[in-house]
Amino acid sequence: MRVALFLTCVNDTLYPDTGRAVVKLLNRLGVEVDFPVAQTCCGQAHYNTGYRYEAEPLARHFSDVFRDYEAIVTPSGSCGAMVRELYPRMGERARAEGRGDTLATALAPVVPKTYELTEFLVDVLGVTDVGAYYPHTVTYHPTCHGLRGLGLGERPLRLLRAVKGLELVELPGAEECCGFGGTFALKNADVSAAMGADKVRNAASTGAEVLCAADNSCLMHIGGTMTRLRTGMRPVHIAQILASTEEEPAA
Amino acid sequence: MSGTFVGMPAFPEAAREAVHDQTLRGNLRHATHTIRAKRRTAVAEVSDWAELREAGKRIKDHTLRHLDRYLVQLEESVTAAGGTVHWAADAGEANRIVTRLVKETGESEVVKVKSMATQEIGLNEALEEEGIRAYETDLAELIVQLGKDRPSHILVPAIHRNRGEIREIFAREMSEWGRPAPEGLTDTPAELAEAARLHLREKFLRAKVGVSGANFMVAETGTLVVVESEGNGRMCLTLPETLISVVGIEKIVPTWRDLEVFLQTLPRSSTAERMNPYTSTWTGTTDEDGPRNFHLVLLDNGRTDTLADEVGRQALRCIRCSACLNVCPVYERAGGHAYGSVYPGPIGAILSPQLRGTASEIDASLPYASSLCGACYEVCPVAIDIPEVLVHLRERVVQGGQVTREGNKVVLRPAKGHAAERAAMRAARWAFTRPGALRTGQRLASRTRRFHPRTLPGPGRAWTGTRDLPPVPAEPFRDWWHRTHGGKDETK
Numbered sequence: 001m002r003v004a005l006f007l008t009c010v011n012d013t014l015y016p017d018t019g020r021a022v023v024k025l026l027n028r029l030g031v032e033v034d035f036p037v038a039q040t041c042c043g044q045a046h047y048n049t050g051y052r053y054e055a056e057p058l059a060r061h062f063s064d065v066f067r068d069y070e071a072i073v074t075p076s077g078s079c080g081a082m083v084r085e086l087y088p089r090m091g092e093r094a095r096a097e098g099r100g101d102t103l104a105t106a107l108a109p110v111v112p113k114t115y116e117l118t119e120f121l122v123d124v125l126g127v128t129d130v131g132a133y134y135p136h137t138v139t140y141h142p143t144c145h146g147l148r149g150l151g152l153g154e155r156p157l158r159l160l161r162a163v164k165g166l167e168l169v170e171l172p173g174a175e176e177c178c179g180f181g182g183t184f185a186l187k188n189a190d191v192s193a194a195m196g197a198d199k200v201r202n203a204a205s206t207g208a209e210v211l212c213a214a215d216n217s218c219l220m221h222i223g224g225t226m227t228r229l230r231t232g233m234r235p236v237h238i239a240q241i242l243a244s245t246e247e248e249p250a251a
Numbered sequence: 252m253s254g255t256f257v258g259m260p261a262f263p264e265a266a267r268e269a270v271h272d273q274t275l276r277g278n279l280r281h282a283t284h285t286i287r288a289k290r291r292t293a294v295a296e297v298s299d300w301a302e303l304r305e306a307g308k309r310i311k312d313h314t315l316r317h318l319d320r321y322l323v324q325l326e327e328s329v330t331a332a333g334g335t336v337h338w339a340a341d342a343g344e345a346n347r348i349v350t351r352l353v354k355e356t357g358e359s360e361v362v363k364v365k366s367m368a369t370q371e372i373g374l375n376e377a378l379e380e381e382g383i384r385a386y387e388t389d390l391a392e393l394i395v396q397l398g399k400d401r402p403s404h405i406l407v408p409a410i411h412r413n414r415g416e417i418r419e420i421f422a423r424e425m426s427e428w429g430r431p432a433p434e435g436l437t438d439t440p441a442e443l444a445e446a447a448r449l450h451l452r453e454k455f456l457r458a459k460v461g462v463s464g465a466n467f468m469v470a471e472t473g474t475l476v477v478v479e480s481e482g483n484g485r486m487c488l489t490l491p492e493t494l495i496s497v498v499g500i501e502k503i504v505p506t507w508r509d510l511e512v513f514l515q516t517l518p519r520s521s522t523a524e525r526m527n528p529y530t531s532t533w534t535g536t537t538d539e540d541g542p543r544n545f546h547l548v549l550l551d552n553g554r555t556d557t558l559a560d561e562v563g564r565q566a567l568r569c570i571r572c573s574a575c576l577n578v579c580p581v582y583e584r585a586g587g588h589a590y591g592s593v594y595p596g597p598i599g600a601i602l603s604p605q606l607r608g609t610a611s612e613i614d615a616s617l618p619y620a621s622s623l624c625g626a627c628y629e630v631c632p633v634a635i636d637i638p639e640v641l642v643h644l645r646e647r648v649v650q651g652g653q654v655t656r657e658g659n660k661v662v663l664r665p666a667k668g669h670a671a672e673r674a675a676m677r678a679a680r681w682a683f684t685r686p687g688a689l690r691t692g693q694r695l696a697s698r699t700r701r702f703h704p705r706t707l708p709g710p711g712r713a714w715t716g717t718r719d720l721p722p723v724p725a726e727p728f729r730d731w732w733h734r735t736h737g738g739k740d741e742t743k
């Protein structure tokens with residue numbers, strides 16, 4: 001299977017460790033993964049802030065880069081949801097605006113082939129025990145676009161429960177938004193910060209060392225709040241936990 | 252909408268105060284979390300909830316699609332049943348009609364059943380100007396009225412008040428409006444309810460004119476439906492001689508059978524009850540029973556304009572259950588007043604900018620009053636995709652485009668104040684369609700990382716005021732990939 005890693009612009013720039021973890025994990029599971037270097041950004045921030053027309057060339061570019069792969073794997077619930085949920089909608093809107101089918105046709109090939117990492121592991125590879133070892137107490141925050149957009153459900157938890165040495169503790173108010181929301185974090189900074197602080201307080205109340213999620217954008221907001229509030233907890237992307245082994249343990 | 256909201260600041264400023272008001276945060280958190288949990292249980296009991304939700308959506312979509320036909324049918328059935336139908340294009344016209352109807356009765360006071368439509372048009376204030384006093388009879392609405400306050404929730408307009416504050420308001424204000432609060436009133440729910448009951452009873456018995464809204468209007472029979480919990484609605488709808496109902500045109504359902512769906516989904520979504528305690532239905536007038544005169548004022552006030560918008564029109568499916576408010580993390584922290592409208596929360600954020608347009612500061616900021624977490628869509632009993640409409644309205648704000656205002660197609664210009672953002676978005680689009688440019692930017696960020704400040708000036712302060720920035724790594728992923736051929740040549 002020709003599998004492409006769509007790392008996302010945020011991870012590429014700020015969280016290369018997450019990218020390395022995905023590669024290591026997939027290789028360990030026998031999957032050859034390619035990183036098409038022409039990849040950039042799915043256009044989510046543009047689209048969600050109201051700049052749909054600016055997002056369109058980015059979506060086309062995404063499709064050009066990835067269309068020939070059999071599967072596109074991304075360690076981001078929200079970027080995965082952008083491609084799967086919103087690319088078809090962008091095509092429909094263009095059609096409704098009398099601009100014909102060209103956008104819809106251009107984007108269609110990548111939509112069904114794009115998987116968020118935990119979906120790819122559980123649904124496509126059919127594994128829940130990925131042979132990981134991570135001797136830490138972890139609480140899991142389901143990010144909104146993964147939870148409600150993609151419907152990831154129990155998949156991340158099933159993967160985490162199978163990790164050796166990992167103690168999973170339940171996060172109170174887990175399904176409440178952390179308050180990131182892309183440009184929302186800047187446009188409505190007070191409300192966003194209040195939501196983030198509540199999320200961090202809930203996380204700290206579990207006594208876990210690590211807050212895990214499947215999206216680094218939310219973790220950037222939660223982690224930035226954690227250090228500011230000096231909770232002593234750390235945010236870790238699920239890929240890094242799943243990639244960790246006894247021979248090469250991750251922090 | 253109501254004049255009280257003119258000149259509201261944009262949402263972020265309006266929300267700031269609420270976010271830092273610990274009492275308010277506590278009140279809202281307690282109230283919304285309680286009802287949230289109850290709703291979840293009440294909905295989980297119904298095995299065919301998903302089907303009911305889909306059915307509700309379809310009934311509403313069908314009705315909206317053929318609204319012209321159903322409105323005419325409704326008018327005919329109401330008239331045939333002895334009622335009189337009035338058409339109001341906007342708030343001003345509706346207020347004038349109601350004022351005239353009340354004056355024709357020779358009365359100078361009315362009792363009111365809680366109604367969003369009359370709040371939307373600012374009816375109480377309009378009547379007041381003409382020397383007519385309107386008494387709110389719903390408990391929470393009474394608290395708001397006595398406290399000279401504004402509603403902050405669709406269903407529980409005094410949700411921002413706790414029991415102590417309510418006791419205060421009753422003890423201080425009731426005597427101004429009628430029967431005073433009992434001596435030594437405490438803040439136990441039973442005593443507060445009893446005080447309200449006594450205060451209101453004399454109003455019910457005296458009133459000759461009742462004013463209501465309606466949850467539903469059945470086109471085939473001309474029947475109006477009000478669901479409520481306190482029995483005040485039943486009193487207002489049956490005791491007065493004249494009943495005037497002001498109802499948004501989107502409240503129609505074609506047949507009685509359609510009510511079956513909504514009378515299941517509405518109470519469970521709003522108060523988490525299996526069935527609401529009082530369901531009043533009336534069809535025109537009936538000899539020797541109930542009001543002698545019945546007037547129905549059908550209110551447009553931006554609704555047909557909203558209907559003209561393919562994406563935005565789904566907001567008209569709303570049955571005002573308020574489940575979206577109760578589950579909204581932004582509403583929970585910003586409170587209802589920040590939305591500058593009688594429609595707060597997620598539904599308000601998509602309804603107000605459509606009914607009123609996006610010209611004012613508050614209306615242009617409402618589509619951004621959401622993290623797009625999607626919790627509202629998940630609970631909405633008529634499946635309004637609120638995040639979709641929010642993004643659509645953001646487009647309208649920043650890109651402009653064609654909209655319908657007062658029945659005419661007009662082209663909106665992109666809103667001012669987004670120029671810097673627009674430039675940044677364009678620049679990002681430019682870089683993101685050129686992988687080389689992205690790589691150059693990433694490398695620059697990595698090389699200069701030791702000099703990055705911990706706090707940012709200007710707009711960046713919105714982030715670093717409360718959150719640390721992530722450190723920039725020594726090399727972006729793509730450089731590592733290039734250097735190690737995907738990790739194959741990595742030397743540990």
Ligand code: SF4
Nearest residue numbers: 569570572573575631
């Ligand atoms: S938008 Fe949906 S959830 Fe919100 S009040 Fe209306 S019907 Fe209820």
